[in-house]
Amino acid sequence: MRSFSFTKMHGLGNSYIYVNMFTERLAEEELSYIAKRVANVHTGIGSDGLILICPSDVAPVKMRIFNSDGSEGKNCGNGLRCVAKYVYEHGIVQEEQFLIETLSGLVQARVFVEDGKVNSVEINMGKPRLSRGEIPMVGEENDVVINERIDFAGHTYYMTGVSMGNPHAVFYVDRIEEAPVTTLGPTVEKDERFPEGINVEFVEVVNERELHFRVWERGSGVTEACGTGACAAVVASVLNGKTKRNEETVVHLAGGDLYITWKENGDVLMRGAAETICTGVYYY
Numbered sequence: 001m002r003s004f005s006f007t008k009m010h011g012l013g014n015s016y017i018y019v020n021m022f023t024e025r026l027a028e029e030e031l032s033y034i035a036k037r038v039a040n041v042h043t044g045i046g047s048d049g050l051i052l053i054c055p056s057d058v059a060p061v062k063m064r065i066f067n068s069d070g071s072e073g074k075n076c077g078n079g080l081r082c083v084a085k086y087v088y089e090h091g092i093v094q095e096e097q098f099l100i101e102t103l104s105g106l107v108q109a110r111v112f113v114e115d116g117k118v119n120s121v122e123i124n125m126g127k128p129r130l131s132r133g134e135i136p137m138v139g140e141e142n143d144v145v146i147n148e149r150i151d152f153a154g155h156t157y158y159m160t161g162v163s164m165g166n167p168h169a170v171f172y173v174d175r176i177e178e179a180p181v182t183t184l185g186p187t188v189e190k191d192e193r194f195p196e197g198i199n200v201e202f203v204e205v206v207n208e209r210e211l212h213f214r215v216w217e218r219g220s221g222v223t224e225a226c227g228t229g230a231c232a233a234v235v236a237s238v239l240n241g242k243t244k245r246n247e248e249t250v251v252h253l254a255g256g257d258l259y260i261t262w263k264e265n266g267d268v269l270m271r272g273a274a275e276t277i278c279t280g281v282y283y284y
């Protein structure tokens, strides 16, 4: 029987099993299978997926993220905050600002420390990518998708498309409690107009500085929070004239709040909590 040491962490209830690949060895061809196994709440540990904290050639650390269905994502906002907390608290980095490599590029992390513990993290997520080609979504590759009419299962909706290194479809609703997360979510995720699938976000605008937010994540379904999704929601809200560029917006997710600013220079800043739940050894 094989085993590895893990740490379970969460960002606003979006939980992953984190494996320190500076010390552990997992076979590349087994990563998808391991992600599915550990995520299972009955026969595994229970999580939204698996995150690997890896050595990098271009930064102090690299993050890889696998959803609970075993698919690999290219970015994860909540995961980045937890990775930043982990590497600082385990002495893998000593500075309070450092780079993290992801499959979609480099991001800048800043940890806020009290008594040696990281209690919140800010990530400069870089610039959103807005063209259909970058999302990706079928159609004219240089066009943007802002409040575009689109039909699913015979009903008409309006969506805004944003890539934060991973794909997001944002829909506005009048009341967040009535958002069709579990019905429209999986339909949109798997729609053939999104060749790589898509994360689906529902947003209720409270005012120019505040949004309510729910998510159906590609590869994981309903989660308590999605950091890249919250960034996409703020970018979409600026593009739709609902919130302001260069001003911090509070996003209320099911698991808590994130503070997000789409800066004048194009970068998106995300700030919020990162928590350690437990550590252990997993046998497989």
Ligand SMILES: N[C@@H](CCC[C@H](N)C(=O)O)C(=O)O
Binding pocket: 014, 065, 067, 072, 073, 074, 075, 076, 077, 078, 079, 166, 167, 199, 217, 218, 219, 220, 223, 225, 226, 227, 228, 229
């Ligand atoms: N929970 C994440 C995003 C995880 C990956 C996503 N489901 C995808 O496949 O793109 C976040 O906090 O951003």
